[in-house]
Amino acid sequence: MTHTTANREIIAENLVKQYGDFKAVDGVSFKISNGEIYGFLGPNGAGKSTVVTMLTTLGLPTSGHASVGGHDVVLQAAQVRRIAGVALQDIGLDPIMKSMELLTIQGQLFGVSKRDSITRAKELLEIVQLSEFTERRVGKYSGGMRRRLDLAMALVHRPEILFLDEPTTGLDPASRRDIWTEVRRLNREYNMTIFLTTQYLEEADELADRIAIMNKGKIAVEGQPATLKAGLGRESVNITVRDNEDAEKAAILLRDIFDKVQVDRRTVRLYRQNAAQVVPAVVNRLTESGVETISLTLTQPTLDDVFLQVTGQSIEEAQAPAVPA
Numbered sequence: 001m002t003h004t005t006a007n008r009e010i011i012a013e014n015l016v017k018q019y020g021d022f023k024a025v026d027g028v029s030f031k032i033s034n035g036e037i038y039g040f041l042g043p044n045g046a047g048k049s050t051v052v053t054m055l056t057t058l059g060l061p062t063s064g065h066a067s068v069g070g071h072d073v074v075l076q077a078a079q080v081r082r083i084a085g086v087a088l089q090d091i092g093l094d095p096i097m098k099s100m101e102l103l104t105i106q107g108q109l110f111g112v113s114k115r116d117s118i119t120r121a122k123e124l125l126e127i128v129q130l131s132e133f134t135e136r137r138v139g140k141y142s143g144g145m146r147r148r149l150d151l152a153m154a155l156v157h158r159p160e161i162l163f164l165d166e167p168t169t170g171l172d173p174a175s176r177r178d179i180w181t182e183v184r185r186l187n188r189e190y191n192m193t194i195f196l197t198t199q200y201l202e203e204a205d206e207l208a209d210r211i212a213i214m215n216k217g218k219i220a221v222e223g224q225p226a227t228l229k230a231g232l233g234r235e236s237v238n239i240t241v242r243d244n245e246d247a248e249k250a251a252i253l254l255r256d257i258f259d260k261v262q263v264d265r266r267t268v269r270l271y272r273q274n275a276a277q278v279v280p281a282v283v284n285r286l287t288e289s290g291v292e293t294i295s296l297t298l299t300q301p302t303l304d305d306v307f308l309q310v311t312g313q314s315i316e317e318a319q320a321p322a323v324p325a
Helices: 048-055 077-083 099-109 114-127 143-155 173-190 201-207 225-230 244-257 275-288 303-311
Strands: 010-019 022-032 037-041 063-068 084-087 161-165 193-197 210-215 218-223 236-241 260-264 267-271 293-299
Touching: 010 048, 022 048, 022 063, 022 210, 022 218, 037 048, 037 201, 048 063, 048 161, 048 193, 077 084, 084 143, 099 114, 099 143, 114 143, 143 161, 143 173, 173 193, 173 201, 193 201, 201 303, 210 225, 210 303, 218 225, 218 303, 225 303, 236 244, 236 275, 244 260, 244 267, 244 275, 267 275, 275 293
Parallel strands: 037 193, 037 210, 084 161, 161 193
Antiparallel strands: 010 022, 010 063, 210 218, 236 267, 236 293, 260 267
């Protein structure tokens, strides 16, 4: 297998896409390593989809450079298409056709013989759990089944690099988890580099090694999800005790360890950077002072907190349709 030596990097250098006076993408740069899952987030209209269209050779940059698997997206578009799989939103599957037909034709378009295309189609339908539905026309598929078939279509030619544009939008939680499992498996077994745009922060948190959040055409922040969350410093320890009196007592006992302390009836909330590290000290102090702890939980900042800080809006607000200027 050539999987260990192939170049599966995605590199963008100062990418710009301009429409008249409007810069949809304004100087975007990043480097994605071999076998990395890279999550790409941002409000509607931030420029995410425009970046994807440039990387997948469907749109030309106004300026800047990008390479996928070592191939220039402008000068070597055919080579990029040969090594990259692309599952974009609303790919437009023919509703009258059946899954086997679609996948077999897709294989033949990539120069594979009919016999090998049929074998590959069967293999892929097994992978995406659609083997039982080969006689059903695609128009009768549910949203989840259609997404899984999209994924199979993107995998026909065994790509080194996979672009997934909001692969689970509109799916129920069970179907979403199925797609997650498959993305993880492809990444783990084939060391496939995966570029994932998503509007679900939980999805990015679950799957991505690193994420970037776009805002107004630029990358506002980039890093590992855990690092970005820790950088907010909003970790908190929440302690519930027997009564209000114990809550006041606990607050006084622990005030010097934390930056901020709030008492809400029988619950004490204590905030600081790396709060997890001081939990043993908190438990010791309370025990020594005879304060009985009913429950103790540690709350981490979420990616939604990061998104809010970076874009000034929560992810729900960010997904509202962009109003044309």
